């Protein structure tokens with residue numbers, strides 16, 4: 001069996017690793033170049049993602065992963081300013097929040113990508129955008145790419161994100177909805193916040209603080225292994241993922257409305273916008289914005305997908321955000337999809353069931369994932385603490 005995966009996001013790369021481990025031929029096509037700009041700063045790994053990584057990665061990758069995650073987080077703090085000082089005014093436990101595991105841990109997106117790439121870098125074709133596909137009478141599927149090349153496989157997996165080209169052709173009635181929300185993001189080295197007291201005040205838990213017209217989320221990412229040890233031990237893998245700097249940092253997010261976004265997405269424009277939103281706040285938070293590393297400054301739009309009724313299984317399928325946008329939980333969902341699909345494809349390769357039956361089973365479970373709620377700062381599902389990641 002040969003599988004084409006479109007998209008080297010967390011979902012596509014987790015699947016590719018799992019297939020690789022199982023000896024199934026896989027090739028990944030990614031439209032961006034290898035060291036393209038990352039989508040955000042850090043993610044929360046819930047139990048679903050951790051289980052998926054355990055199932056799909058090689059032992060040395062898991063070793064690297066466990067050194068690359070931050071400390072466990074179990075609550076979100078509220079900060080306010082009192083007599084010129086930032087203080088913790090409240091705290092809400094994640095304990096009763098559905099789908100948020102007690103073991104949730106932050107992971108740096110670029111480090112996660114580096115770990116995932118280290119297992120499959122030789123089968124990822126960067127800079128190759130899928131433009132369409134053709135399902136052929138001999139049960140194979142032929143993928144077409146922007147550079148004029150084609151490739152053929154037994155299964156095509158669209159792991160190409162919310163704007164999925166695969167989904168647009170396969171399920172053309174599904175539309176992307178603009179939620180009207182976007183989030184400004186950045187990462188600020190903890191070393192540049194020395195003396196502000198902020199990293200010590202919040203410890204390892206995320207915190208929210210009211211700024212002009214929105215709630216700013218800040219959370220320290222302190223790696224389990226000291227960054228210099230990480231750098232030295234996994235140099236080669238870090239290079240694959242384009243990770244140039246590993247140091248403890250404070251990630252911050254400012255959810256805002258897209259109408260204020262403007263057209264300039266450069267890092268300086270993002271910093272200017274973040275400066276405006278935090279102008280009237282405590283100096284420590286202003287310093288967080290001023291000292292953010294330019295490469296991490298980003299403005300991400302939040303989209304969602306219209307609902308779809310079940311479709312007939314074929315040799316084309318979808319995974320992660322391409323199938324069900326779950327802002328704030330999407331990477332966990334995508335990795336969970338990848339693990340499930342991987343397990344079923346291993347059964348197909350072992351002759352235990354046919355491909356279409358396996359895809360049907362996978363898609364039924366994957367569609368159920370739409371019900372999973374979001375935990376992301378901009379998304380505020382009812383009855384749950386404001387999310388904490390980016």
Ligand SMILES: Cc1cc2nc3c(=O)[nH]c(=O)nc-3n(C[C@H](O)[C@H](O)[C@H](O)COP(=O)(O)OP(=O)(O)OC[C@H]3O[C@@H](n4cnc5c(N)ncnc54)[C@H](O)[C@@H]3O)c2cc1C
Nearest residue numbers: 007009010011031044130160161320321329330331332389
């Ligand atoms: C601000 C913010 C914070 C978030 N925080 C969290 C969090 O804490 N936890 C969490 O679980 N989720 C979080 N999410 C959601 C998460 O980022 C996504 O849900 C997740 O990245 C989806 O993974 P994916 O593999 O399905 O798709 P993506 O990560 O979108 O990857 C798709 C890949 O496909 C490639 N691609 C697209 N089109 C083509 C094409 N035509 N040909 C080839 N390649 C193509 C893209 O370049 C991309 O690399 C957050 C999202 C945002 C915006």
